[in-house]
Amino acid sequence: xxxxxxxxxxxxxxxxxxxxxxxxxxxxxxxxxxxxxxxxxxxxxxxxxxxxxxxxxxxxxxxxxxxxxxxxxxxxxxxxxxxxxxxxxxxxxxxxxxxxxxxxxxxxxxxxxxxxxxxxxxxxxxxxxxxxxxxxxxxxxxxxxxxxxxxxxxxxxxxxxxxxxxxxxxxxxxxxxxxxxxxxxxxxxxxxxxxxxxxxxxxxxxxxxxxxxxxxxxxxxxxxxxxxxxxxxxxxxxxxxxxxxxxxxxxxxxxxxxxxxxxxxxxxxxxxxxxxxxxxxxxxxxxxxxxxxxxxxxxxxxxxxxxxxxxxxxxxxxx
Amino acid sequence: xxxxxxxxxxxxxxxxxxxxxxxxxxxxxxxxxxxxxxxxxxxxxxxxxxxxxxxxxxxxxxxxxxxxxxxxxxxxxxxxxxxxxxxxxxxxxxxxxxxxxxxxxxxxxxxxxxxxxxxxxxxxxxxxxxxxxxxxxxxxxxxxxxxxxxxxxxxxxxxxxxxxxxxxxxxxxxxxxxxxxxxxxxxxxxxxxxxxxxxxxxxxxxxxxxxxxxxxxxxxxxxxxxxxxxxxxxxxxxxxxxxxxxxxxxxxxxxxxxxxxxxxxxxxxxxxxxxxxxx
Numbered sequence: 001x002x003x004x005x006x007x008x009x010x011x012x013x014x015x016x017x018x019x020x021x022x023x024x025x026x027x028x029x030x031x032x033x034x035x036x037x038x039x040x041x042x043x044x045x046x047x048x049x050x051x052x053x054x055x056x057x058x059x060x061x062x063x064x065x066x067x068x069x070x071x072x073x074x075x076x077x078x079x080x081x082x083x084x085x086x087x088x089x090x091x092x093x094x095x096x097x098x099x100x101x102x103x104x105x106x107x108x109x110x111x112x113x114x115x116x117x118x119x120x121x122x123x124x125x126x127x128x129x130x131x132x133x134x135x136x137x138x139x140x141x142x143x144x145x146x147x148x149x150x151x152x153x154x155x156x157x158x159x160x161x162x163x164x165x166x167x168x169x170x171x172x173x174x175x176x177x178x179x180x181x182x183x184x185x186x187x188x189x190x191x192x193x194x195x196x197x198x199x200x201x202x203x204x205x206x207x208x209x210x211x212x213x214x215x216x217x218x219x220x221x222x223x224x225x226x227x228x229x230x231x232x233x234x235x236x237x238x239x240x241x242x243x244x245x246x247x248x249x250x251x252x253x254x255x256x257x258x259x260x261x262x263x264x265x266x267x268x269x270x271x272x273x274x275x276x277x278x279x280x281x282x283x284x285x286x287x288x289x290x291x292x293x294x295x296x297x298x299x300x301x302x303x304x305x306x307x308x309x310x311x312x313x314x315x316x317x318x319x
Numbered sequence: 320x321x322x323x324x325x326x327x328x329x330x331x332x333x334x335x336x337x338x339x340x341x342x343x344x345x346x347x348x349x350x351x352x353x354x355x356x357x358x359x360x361x362x363x364x365x366x367x368x369x370x371x372x373x374x375x376x377x378x379x380x381x382x383x384x385x386x387x388x389x390x391x392x393x394x395x396x397x398x399x400x401x402x403x404x405x406x407x408x409x410x411x412x413x414x415x416x417x418x419x420x421x422x423x424x425x426x427x428x429x430x431x432x433x434x435x436x437x438x439x440x441x442x443x444x445x446x447x448x449x450x451x452x453x454x455x456x457x458x459x460x461x462x463x464x465x466x467x468x469x470x471x472x473x474x475x476x477x478x479x480x481x482x483x484x485x486x487x488x489x490x491x492x493x494x495x496x497x498x499x500x501x502x503x504x505x506x507x508x509x510x511x512x513x514x515x516x517x518x519x520x521x522x523x524x525x526x527x528x529x530x531x532x533x534x535x536x537x538x539x540x541x542x543x544x545x546x547x548x549x550x551x552x553x554x555x556x557x558x559x560x561x562x563x564x565x566x567x568x569x570x571x572x573x574x575x576x577x578x579x580x581x582x583x584x585x586x587x588x589x590x591x592x593x594x595x596x597x598x
Contacts, residue, residue, distance in 0.1 A: 084495050110495045121357055121488055122542040131485045136497035139481060165543070181492070 035062040036098070037189055037219040038083055040252065043092035045078055052078050054250030055092070058238055058283050062188065063216050067230035068223040069275065070240030075250070076223035077113060079240060080191050083221070084110055097188065104189075106135060109182030111175070113193035113223075119167045125177050126162040129153055132184025141184075149184050156180035156210050172203020179210055189219045196224070196268070208233070208268050230257060232271035239277065254281040322568040333455050337574070340457040341560030343465040344521050344530070347514050349553025350476050352535035354507055357487040357545060363411065363508060365528040366422045367403050368515040370429025372524055374399025375449050376436030383440045392449070396516045403429060404512035408505045452523030452575040454564070465517055472510060476549065479503070484545050522575035533582040534559060540589050559585065 038060040045053040052075040060066050070076050081087040082094055085101035096104035109132065129149050133141035141149055153159040156179045161169065166177065175195060182190055192211075196204045208231060214220060215233055224230070230237055237255045256279035260272055325334040355364050378395025381387040403425055410421045437444045448456075476483065485493035486500040493500050511531075518527045538551035563578030570577075 086491065086494060105495055105497055108495065110492060112489070112491060117488065118357065118359065120539050122539055122544050122548050123484070123488060124543060127484070127544055128488070131481070131488070131492065131496070134481055134485055134493070134496040134498060137479070137482065137499075139478075185496075 036060070037062045037064070037096065038221070039093075039095045040079075040082075041093045041095075043082065043094060044090040044250075045075070045082065045087065046090055047078070051250055053089075053252075056250065056252045057092075058252045058254065060219060060221065060236065060238075062219050064219055064235045065211075065215055065231075065233045066219070066221045066236045066238060067234045067275075068221055068238045068240060069227050069230065070223075070225065071227060072225050074241040076225070076240050077193055079252070080110075080193050080221070080223055083189075083191060084108060106185065107188040109185055109187030109190045111178045111182045111190070111192040111195055114197060117167075121167065123166050124162070125158060125164050125166055125169070126153070128166050128177055129158075129162075129180045129184050132181040135185075148186060151186075152180040152184040155183055155213065157206055170203070172199050172207070175199060175203065176207055176210065179207065183214075187218060189221070190214065192220070192222045194223055194225065204268065205270065208270060212270075227275060227277070229260065229268070229272045229274055231268035232273050233268075234273055237273075237275050239275070254283055255279060256281055322565040325568065333457070334568075336457045336459065336462060337454045337564055338561070339462055340454055340465060340521055341564060341578075342557055343462060343469055344518055345534070345553050345556035345560055346469040347465070347472060347518060348530045348534050348556040349538070349551075350472050350549045351511060351514055352531040352556075353538070353545060353548040353552050354476070354483055354487070355511060355531050356535040356539065357548070358504070358507060360504075360508070360511075361528060361532045363407050363422060364511050364515065364531055366407055366426040366429075367400055367508070367512045368519065368524050368527050369426045370403035371396045371400050371516060371519060372433030372446070372449060373429035373431075373436075374433070376433030376440070376446075379444050380436040380440045383442060383444075393516060393520075396519070397513065399429060400512035400516045401509065404508040405505075408508045412501055412504070448523075449519065450523050450525050451573060452519060452521055452526070454521050454574045454578075457520055461517070461520055468510075468514060468517055472514070475506070475510065480546065483507070487545070522578060526575050526579045529579045530556065530559075530582060533579070533586045537582070537586045537589050540593055555585070556582075 036059050040056050040058050043053050043056045044051075045056075056079075068076050068079060078087065082089060083096060083101055085096075085105055094101055097107055101108075126149065129152055130141050130146065132152065133146060133148060150159070153162055156176045158173065158176050158180050161173060161177070166174065169177065179192070179195070182192075190211075195207060199207070211220060211222075211231075212233055220233075222231075227239070234257060237257050239253045239255045241249060241251070256276040257273040258276055260274045320328070322334070325331050326338060328334070355361055374395035374397070375392040376395075377399070378387075378390045378392045381395075382390040382392075406425060407422055411418055414421065433449075434446065437446050482493070482498045482503050485496065486498055486503045490500045493503075515524075515527050515531075518530070521527075522530055534556035535548060535552040537555050538548050542548035542551050559582040560578055563581045564574055566572070566581065567574040567577040
């Protein structure tokens, strides 16, 4: 089963080229929205007998930008690990692009939450990004001149750092390098775990600019412990162990989001949305029919979004 | 007679053997030592190297009592090394909360078994020679085995370099790219176990772990990547070996201990210089 990339990510192309392919991109985004990227069906997961997920069910369409929110310890990282095939559910089923997660790994890029690393480990930025081209026991992309690595470095805005030792970078730069590493495989699904934790505002702005450039061309799932606000890039808000009180413990609820009236301190490098925890949405809120996996995007999940607004043109308050 | 005169003396082939052993060992110390260092498994390698004494003692006992006539100590060492590597590897992967306890227990139990069997072995068997080694006793057969292991380690390191680098740098990410990190870990432990058995002839059980970490640790200050660390570590190890052998010959001191002291002094000096530069 070939679940690998299908050239779904935009690469560092010129302005005129980008303009000429906008129509093509729009068509592709609409086509991808018919497909389900991730589907959890009745998933249970326990860690050392502590129940983390109980009958969790949700699905995400291709091309959607998803905020997976919840307090610390709620199970966000567990969900990401299940998507990546790094953990197995106790019950229920998980599909990534219609296949078990272990078989879909080649199509998924992963940016870990906080990678503890040996500062004495001698390795350059380019070598870290090359790891993204690894596949099983293959030789990957050992030498320079690998265009996917060059593209990823450009996209993540770290091309000028390529020869620098990884340990010499700031925290924000390292996080963008890890994003580049995830992009090097041209993933159809990009999974980020708390990507802006302990990040300064400038680094956060640059990271979200990178993610914004992926909007619509890849499915993006971002886990964050900020349960009040999400980036305005967000199409879908999934609340893990939500706090509306309506959903069962261990579940994943789909909540609405809306524009922010006034924000004193900003997040996510630009426009943001407020999560409306009191407004639960059905799991098929963005579908006409999802049961058979041939979903069709029907309406933005954002309760306050302007009618007919494009998912690529986020609504929300500026910082 | 100076060390370098002895090298060319036809009546002293053991000196040339010692030098060749030092160079061949340096490849293992540089390449495998870099992997052990960046994987941070020096403690595990230390446990394996000490558990090896159990196999040596058992082999000496079985051979001396004609239970298994002619059983060489290296055979017992190899069996114990591989068994302890497998146990330590499984414990490390499956029982992380008790990892330290179990590994230290294997370390102590292996050594104790060795001491008990050596004590009950008829005749005289000196555990000191196994603990601290004697490079001047290296045989031509030892050199061939070291050469074969060098080739194996170089081929494995070249072929699986991306997997080794990724699993050492970020194991979880490596798994998401389909790398069998557990297999990489167990193979590294297994090869380290075999290397420890061959290398203990050179610097002994106690000090082999020092040579698996000091040249690589020193080269880590100069290398830009893991491959560079392996190459520079090998060069450092050659330098330490030649200097250590020459000094030990000149001052009539134990060669293994002097090689380790030269390596340790260089590592500490470089570390102090680096720390001073940062301050």
